[in-house]
Amino acid sequence: MRTQLTSIPKTNEAVVVEKNSSHTNKNINDKVNKIMKAKIKYNKKAESEFFVDNSALAGFTGERILYMAVRELIENALDSCETHHILPDISISLKIYDQENDLWIISCQDNGIGIPQEKVPEAVCSFLTSGKYIEKQQRGLFGVGLKMIAAFSTKDTDNPIRVWSKSADEANEYFFELRTDIGTNKPIVLSKKNTANSRDSKIKERHGFRIETVLRARLPPVTKNKIYDYISQTSIINPYANLTFESDDGKINFERRTTVMPNPAREVLPHPAEMDLQTLKKAISNFVNQRITLQGVLSNSFQKLSSDKAKEIISLSKIETKSADKYNEHELINVVNVCKNMRFQSPNTDHLSPINQEIMTTGITSEYVIVVNKEISSNNADKTQENRNLIQTKILKPALTSYSQRTCVVNNRPMIIECGIAYGGDISSFKLFRFANKIPLLYDEGSDVAREVVSEVEINKMGITKKEVKEQFFNPQVKTDRTVELLPLHIFFHICSTKIPYKTAGKESIASEGEMKKYMKACLSDLYRKVSAQIRKELKMKDTxxxxxxxxxxxxxxxxxxxxxxxxxxxxxxxxxxxxxxxxVKKEDFSDDNNHIYEVSEIDNKNTYKNSAAKFEIKNDKISTSKKKVRQNKNINKTDVKQQGQTTMDGFNKKGKRQV
Amino acid sequence: MTMQNKRHQEIVTKIKKIMKNVSTDLIELHKIPVLDLPKVGYDNTLWSKEKKMLTIGDKTVKISPDTIKKIPTFSQYLVMANAIRRLIEEDMESTIRGMYYATLSTVGDEKNKEKFWKNQDNSDDAIKAIELLTKIPREEFSVTSKPKGMISGPIKLRVGGDLIDCSLGSRATSQLIPTNILDVEIEDVKADFVMVVEKDTVLNNIRKSGFIQKYNAILMTGSGEPDRATRIMVKMLSEKWKKPVAVFADADPWGLGIALRYKIGSESLSYDSERLVTPDVKILGMMFSDIYDYNIPEVARLSASDEDINRANDMKKKPWLQDKQWQKELNLFLKTKEKCELDAFFKHGFKYLAEVYIPTKLRQVGII
Known part of the structure; x- marks a missing residue:
């Protein structure tokens, strides 16, 4: 921590002296010597100060501040609900507070388990204070996000951070006014009161948490759109959450579409291949004063490490048997080295929390998007409440969706890769969605592994050629070399792991580690194959x-x-x-088209049979019809083309499912 | 000229009648119009034993704008009919390629576009359709193809007002056979017989050898697949001028096919056989047996492709190739799977073909 800041108290004099003397002994140039003596001071910096100075580490940079704030608040709220299997109900609001000075008021309320009153100030204000420092799949990991919001608010405004918390363990709701002492990483409690049953009470549910804070930031249109994207994509990957978003442009709601929730992630012991001196020492210290052998520590602190295996490790390490806390670092590093070279079973995966087929399918078959209504903006001031909303939600219903999942091990940590695709229907263009531990990743798509995967999986797995796609889906507005981007196709990747290999601390793009990419490609190939028959049929229809x-x-x-x-x-x-x-013409056209559908669906059955491990799903309200019935419908008019297509698709789906 | 004018008037009247029928169907009868024309192709081609030529059967196709597949065809026919009407009314003539360009366009909007003609074959088909609908060959409505047939020898042609003497310098060059064959009259023929070869390279070789002068012959070639003008010229010389006609083509199923165009006609023009086919021509060579009888060395022989074999098997079943001689030849080919070009005789010397092989063959049938 080389720094020139002098206001920090605990200066480490000893180090300075030692350094200086070593320089003198070496008799180096006098001039340099003088400079070193005069300038170098070794200080300790409070975590809060460090993070405020290096806010980019946590993604809080210039124009992204409000986006990051919204994101951190939503993620905390979702984690707080999900860990305890509570169906989330989250309202978030972002409104201008002082236009002249770029001040915004942001608030977020959830129905999660809240925070016990005595922990609230630290949980909100003190950096690196978190209940999340465990080996477990979670959205947030670092205990930085919320604190960053508090610190920025303290730094840029004179408004207190207002917090309401009703902990599941307590009966009362408490209200706090807080500031962060950035110099010491300590909270400053301006006021605290019990607001249960009072007029100031904000939380109607049995438990929950609400925060309101003022931030100084600009909101350029790019960031605004990213916030919209973030919220709508959050609702895709968390369709069991009810989200409300309010801004100066209006209020929108993303309704809960399923009450099925993923199983909460569980804490898991570290895998021994990941052991280092620090983890080992920490494991031993957990058992301090318990008179336990090293063998006991090992088998109780790591997964896939039986008592026998621990014994083997100790004997291979050539260390004597004594009480676990008596080993020195030199002895312990032997244990680490042995573990590094030893083969262990693959790590457990059951502690992860993928959203699985049912939830993913719900999310992607009713994909929410935010529509910005530009026309109403200026001249129609006198409209009803609803119409005054500049933003509205719209649900996209695809013609078909499909899901596939793979489990792999990356850096000795298990990883579940989930992939879904949605095709056609209301979807009109290509889009890649990336999620990691149920949070959307919006920036840096170009450098994300998912991007590479999409580029590398050949489109002919869908049973169509590049030429066909270029002919049928030609769109002068889409300028791309990648044929797949001409399709009306949404691809969703969701990566779950206790440690996502992010490329940056801002958690925006994922690096390709180990065999991850291979498995992602396998997932996508599966899906391409599964939808191939439908896509071919759609192509035919499109041709018609x-x-x-x-x-x-x-x-x-x-x-x-x-x-x-x-x-x-x-x-x-x-x-x-x-x-x-x-x-x-239409009449004739139909009899023609029916044949195509049937030819295709027959081929399709074979395909599905081949990939019987893969699951297949089409959501459709239409009841399946037999071939005979479709024939009777020859005379239906053009608008029925699609419906008929769906009907037969559905018919196929039934067959397909039977075979699976 | 008046005769031609009258003929032209007839075509224009027929085209207008087609247009009138279509518009009456649409406006007054409120029904989808239908263009009814004879089907052209292998499945509607019949062998006429009496006429000894291919004729068209009575199958028809109905072209109607009632499916998305047929509407382009329907519109192509009408657009072509209109273009032909204009060509005649402007008193111009055009090649089939010219008609293709005259009617070229794209259909659709920015997003969704296709060519009116995918290629010239489409427009050629449309011209053919007008011939079938009006029952008038395209030469009569001044649509011709690029000339490729050649003629050389003691024959004088009158084209329009100009006289073409095909024996002029006939050792050095040949005349193209004009494709506006209706404007061509044969003024005088001094030759004793007509010899048709498959390719212009072979024709040039034979001409250069002095064959024309030596045997008083007319040399002709269709340069591969013969055009209509060449076929009509052969027919005129055979039937009007009573000259024997001999045909030589390569010893492979393809060459035999070309020789048969003159003798029995073709599937794609079966509707016009009466005008184009000369059943009396004699196909003299090159026989498959000639490969061995004339000792064509192995290096100059070619091995047959699968397509050749299929074609030969097919030919073996044809009613016009049932006589023993042809069956023997085809069986030989199917056995040896070897074919040969006329040019292979050059291996025996540049003059061998013209001075040995062809005279021998002609003598065998008594033409010389």
Whole structure:
């Protein structure tokens, strides 16, 4: 900690002297010597000060401050509910407080387990104070996010941080006004009162937590959109949460779409291959004064390490048997070295909390997006409450979805990779969604492993060629070399692990570690194969649609050829032609299309059978129909094209499922 | 000229009638119009024993704008019909390629576009359809192809007002056979017989050898697949001028196919056989047996492809190849799986083909 700050008390004089004397002894240049003597002082810095100075480490930089604040608050709220299997109900609000000075008031309320009153000030204000320093899959890990918000608020405004907490262990709701003493990493409690049953009570549920704070930041449109994305994507991966978001642009709600919650993640013992001197010493210190052997410590502190295995390790380490706390570091490093070279069983995976097929499918079949309504903004001030909202939610219903999962071990930690895709329907373009431990990752997509995976898995696994896609999904607005990005396809990757290999501390992109990428590719390939029949059928339908659209363009050519040759009322000719054609063509077109659907679905069954391990799902309200019934429907008009497609798709789905 | 004008008038009337029927269907009868035309292709081609040529059957196709697959075809036919009408009314003529360009366009909007013609084959088919609908060959509505047939020898042609003497310098060059064959009259033929070869390279070799002068022959080639003008020219020389016609092609199923175009016609033009086919032509070579009878060395022989074998098997079943001679030849080919080009005779010397092989063959049938 080389620094020139002098205001910090505990200066480590001893080190300074020692350093200086060593320089003198070496008789180096006088000038340098002088500078060193004069400038170098070794200080200890409070954690709070360190993080405020290096806020980029936690992602709190310039324009991202409000985005990070929203994100940290939501993540804490979700963790607080989920750990105790409470269906989350979260309201978050971000409103301008003082336009002139760029002050925003941000608040977040949840129905989680709250924080016991005596812990509240530290939990909010003191950096690196967290209940999360355990080996467990969690959204937050570092105990930094909330504190960062508190510190920034203290640093930039004179407003207190207002907190309401109703802990599950206590009957009362407490209200706090807090500030952070950045110099000492200690909370300053301006006021504290019991607000249970009082007018100031904010938490109606049995337990919960609410925080309100003022931050100084700018909110450029980019950041605003990222906040929207963050919230809507959170609702995709946590469809069991009810989220409300309020801003100056309006209030929107992301409704809970399922009451199924993932099993909470559990704490897990570290894997012995990950052992280092520090973890070993810490393990021993956990048993201090318990008169326990090293063998006992090892087998009780690490997974996949039986008592026999521990005995083997100790004998291989060539150390004498004594009370565990009596070993010196030299002896212990032998134990570590032995473990590094020893083979252990793969780590457990049952402590992880993937969202699994049911929840993922719920999330991606009713994908919420925020629609910004630009038109109402200026001139229509007198609309109803609902219409005054500049933002609204819209639910995208895809034509089909599919899910696949793989488990792998990365850096001796288990990892579950979940992948889902949603195709067609309301989805009109390509998008890659990345999630890690149930939080959306929005920045740095280009450097994320998921991006590479999408680029590297060949589209022909879907049974379609690049050429077909380019022809059928040509879109002048999409400029990309990657064919897959022309498809109306959403790909979702969710990585669960106790330690996600983030590329940066800002938790935005994931590095490809170990065999992770291989497994991700396998997942995506599975899904491509599973939807191949449907995509092919969609392509056919799209082809038909395209041609149907083109069809109309031939009419003028014919009309011109006729009217050029003979005397005829051009308009009358064109009108009667168009109306005739509209009546007749679709009918014919249908019988054609039915055949395609059936051909495809037969091939499809085989495919599904081959990949029977993979699960397949299509959500559809339509009841399945037999081939016979579809035939009867030949005369339905164009708008029914899709429905019919879905019906048969559904029919297939049933067959497909039986085989799985 | 008046004759031609009258013919032109007939075509325009027929095209207008087609247009009128379509518009009446649409405006007055409110029904989807149908263009009914004879089906052209292998499955509607019949062998006429009496005429000894391929003729068209009575199957028809109905082209109607009632499916997304057929509407482009329907519009292509009408657009082509209109273009032909304009060509005639402007008193111009055009090649089939010219018609393709004259009617070229794209259909659709920015997002969804396709070419009106995928390639020239489409527009050629449309021209054919107009021939079928009007029952008038395209030469009569001044749509021709690029000339590729060649003629050389003591024959005089009158094209329009110009006289073409094909014997002029006939040792050095040949005349292209004009494709506007209806404008061509044969003024005079001094030759004793007509010899047709498959390829222009072979024709050049034979001409250069002085064959024309020595045997008083007319040399012709269709340069591969013969165009209509070449076929009509052969027919005129055979039937109107009573000259014997001999055909030589390569000793492979493909070459035999080309020789048969003159003698029995083709599936794709079966509707026009009466005008194009000359059943009296004699296919003299190159026989598969000639490969061995004339000792073509192995190095100059080619091995047959799968396609050749399939084609030969197919030919063996054809009613017009049932006589013993042909069956023997085809069986030989299927056994040896070897084929040979006429050019292979050059291996025996540059003059061998013109001075030994062809005269021998002609003598065998008494043409010389």
């Amino acid at each position: 649609e395209n041609r149907l659209r083109l069809y109309k363009h031939y009419i003028p050519l014919i009309v011109d050829a006729i009217s050029d040759s003979i005397n005829v009322d051009k308009k009358k000719l064109s009108d009667s032609f168009t109306s005739l054609v509209e009546k007749h």
